[in-house]
Structures are given as structure tokens and as C-alpha cells.
Amino acid sequence: MGHLGKQLCQALLEKTKIKPSHIKISTRRPELAVEFVHTEVECFFDNRRLAAWADVLFLCCLPSQIPKVCVDLRSHLAKHCLVYSFTSAIPVTRLAKLLGHDYILKPKYDVVSCDTVDVWLSCSHVASALADPLLIEASCPLTMKGGISLGLNWVCAVLYILLNICTSASLGSSEALLLIKSIFKEKCGDTVQLNAHSFINSSYASSLLSDEPFPWISLMDAQIRETPLLRFLSSSKSVQQCLSAAYKSQMETPAK
Template sequence: MDMLENLESLQFDYGIPEEDRFWLYLQGRSRGLMIEACAHASFFCKVLHNLRELLPKNKSSSSLSSESFDVTEKADLKVGIIGGGHLGKQLAHTLLQLVPIPAASLRISTRRPETLGKLSTVFKSSDSTRLKLLLNHTNILRPQYHCVEDLDKIWGANKEITAALQDPVILRATCPYSPNGGVILNIKWLEGVIYAALNVCTASNVDCRQALKLLNQLFLSVHFKDCRKHEDSCPKFQLPHVVSKSYVKNLLHRRPFPWFDLTAVQLRETPFSQYHSTNTVLQDHLTYLYCDSFGISPNKEEQPVDLMGSPSQ
């Protein structure tokens, strides 16, 4: 038992003058932003991991050439974190425990390796010039967050981030469509995740039809229980949902999709934006997928059902 755990004089806000206590909401906002960032990074890594698991399973499909996949490329997903400060360390712990990413596949670039503690085993020295070259492209996702003034006090203060992300209330608040918690994610980020998955398919020389099949397996495999009765009404990605109608007319279905500029995807309207923005059924299914990837349901009443045999999270 920790005798000092609830000692008032050791609390963060002890000694702050009454007239300055208004600014304490910034502490909750900072923690909420950190939890959301770690949750969304974990989800993105889970999506990439599951897509990599699906790709070899589709190698034998007649719609794919024998050179579509390099079966020797079966290494674990590799992740690099730039900076080993408070956020970088929390992100590393989250990815190691919740994705999970093997320690050997995680690298942290920092100029202060002595601050990493137990994470020093995954430290790799920073090379600013090389980092600039690596990031000089458009294949980057940039989540943007909006904070409301009345921040809900659900983020807690003492839990480790990994523990917080196992709390159903907190985890549901990180859902891309959720306004709970007062920290709201720009939904264009989720759109970028979907186009990023298509870019992975393109890089693996997967043709358009097979890529759409993989996209449906990856993002729309978790359903409501009622979907068993009304499966035909479930959303399903089609070509016009991801590329323009004019492009569809000239698209050779046995060719891969074009390479999508993820920066443009997150800044402009796309065919998926139009399909997604008013499709509440699709939004509900993506919400189920997000929560299921962390092992919870979006609400207490209903559990998600896997109808397509998606890879384990």
C-alpha cells in the first residue's frame, strides 16, 4: 500500500492560487490529446499489421500475377518514433503493449537516450539529415484535433496511457466519431488511413478488384448482430467510392490503383468523402471496427460480430 498516494501536498494542483485554478483544464486537455494520439497511432498500426497479414492469403488468387507478392517479405511491421520525450515514450509503451509491435521492430530517434530508461533497448541515434529525406514525401497522415472549451473530466490523471486505453469509457471517447471527452479528431484522418491501405496494396502490385476486396475485409468485417439478417444492406466499398467516375471509366481492373497523395486526401474532398459523410451505417461499422480492434464494443448492449473471418487484432 502506497502511504503517499492520496497525500494532498503531493497532488499536482496543491498550492495553486484560487484565481489561477481556471487554467487547470489545460492539464486535462493535454492528457486527452496524448491519449487520443496514442490510441489513433495504435489503431493505424493495427490496420497496417492486419493488412500485411491479409496480403499473403490472397497471393494464390487468379486475379493476381505470380509476382504480386514477395513471400520472403514477411518481416514484422517496423515503426519509428521521432523524439523520445514524454509523448514519444508513452507512444512507444502503447505500441509495444497494445498493438503489439516486437521491441526489435521499434526504433526511437532521440538526442537524449539517457532519458529513455527501459526503452533504451529500442533507441537508435537521430540523423537529422536522413530524417528530412525520409519525410520528404506526401505519404504522411497528420491527425488534427479540436478541443472544446468544456472538457469532459474522463481522461483521469494517474493511470498510465496503456491502462487508460483499456478503460472502455476512455477508449470509446477516442473513437474517431466520438465528441466525448472534448477532444475531437478531424475525420479526414480516418479517410487518410483508408487511402493509405490502398497505397499499401498498390505498392504490393495488387490489382484494383483485389484491393477493394482486401479493403472490405480490412475495414468492414465487423458488423452488428442484425447484419446476419440484413447482410445485403451492409456497406461495401466499390470503385466509385474511392476514385472519380471519370477515372473508373478508364480504369483497367487488372491494374493497381494509382498512388494516392495522402496530404491531398486529408485537405480536399474525395469520392470517399462524399460516400462517407452522410452514410451513418458506414460510420457505425467503422466505429465497431475501431472499438473491436481494442477488444471492446462501442456500447455495453451489443458485441460486434465478425462475419468475414478477419485476422485477429
């Protein structure tokens, strides 16, 4: 089991409310995952089994391993299983072809020179880093502190994922919007004005009934094309600030 996979699993156990029994790991050397022996996290080596079981699947492997892993996963992923890829060398469109699956989120980092890049050297463990206010600030997707940013396309994709979850649960558009607005409510009250036009094209939004679910949103489009949500967020610095505040608040809140 690689370093990234171990760090991710530890962070999920320490920083979220996900039960250990709801986490499974497929790795070539499950016997080396000694950190999780005394938890209910299940470790094995069967990529197809993992793919058939997962609602969210994290790809934590080297670029050279991707083709073989994709062969294992291909045709075993449920249509709405979210695949999050940490492998940066392969474009999301190429990954979709290899997997035969297009519900993928892949971060694309922007890097700039700055005087605070050393902040990343202050901690070598992800779970500990996410308890450090300076690193929480630096890791906020929409800031450039620490020299790394994820940008608006990734943020849009995350919000569209939340919308798709509401759609898969058959929630009406009004209820879905209320749930997404609740993310901002603690820090920004009712100042964030989101409506159907913020997420989908005007012609569809105008005819969408309040008890009718939103259409399923393509994550490929959300990451590589200009979407209504991207235009909305690009034009609203106040909403971007609310998103940043919501992120920091979530990271600073201990999991119970």
C-alpha cells in the same frame, strides 16, 4: 527521450503485434530510455539513420525542434515512408515543405465543450487508457465523447493509406477492396458497400480493371481537399458507425 515518445513506444509494445526489434528510437538522450533497456527496442541519436530505415516514422518533438529535425530527415526518407506528426502547431503543408516529403499524416483535432471532458483525467498512461472501455469510446475518431474528435478527413487519410499499402504490394483493385471491407466484416457483415467510385474519381474508377492496382493517393489531398471518399463517408452515417465499431473492436482485442 520525451514523455510522448515513451508513451507511444509503450503503447506499441503492449497494444500491437509489432516486435520490439522492429522499433527504433532516435533521441538526444538514448541513455535515459531506461524503460526499454530489457527489450529489443534500439535507442540511439541519429535522425538520418532512423529516416533511412523506417517504413513509418513518428515525429514526437516540440514545435521549436521541428526545423532542425526536418533538416536531419530531409532527403533520407523513402518515398513511401509514412511520417505521422504529433506536432500540432505546424500545418501539414508547411511540414511537407520542411521535410521535402509529402507522405505525411497529421491529426487535426476538433474540440467542443461537453460534460464528459474529465474522462481524460482518469488515466495518465496511453497503454492503460487504451484498455479502458470509457476511454476507447472517448478516443474513437468519429465520436465527440470526451470533447475531442479527429473528424472525417483524418479517417479518409487512414483509409487511403491502407489503399496505398495495397497499391505498393501490387494488389488488384478488387482484392484491395476486399481487404479494406474485411475491416468492417466482423461488426457489420457485408453491409458496407465500398467500390472504386468510393475512393477515386468516376472517370478513373469506370476504367479501372479488377486486377489493376489503384493509383497512388496523395495524403496531402486527402487531408486538405474534398475527395470522393470524404463525400462518400459524409453521406453515409451507417458506414461511419461501422468505422467506429471496427475501431472499438480493434482497441478491445488484446494483442497476441
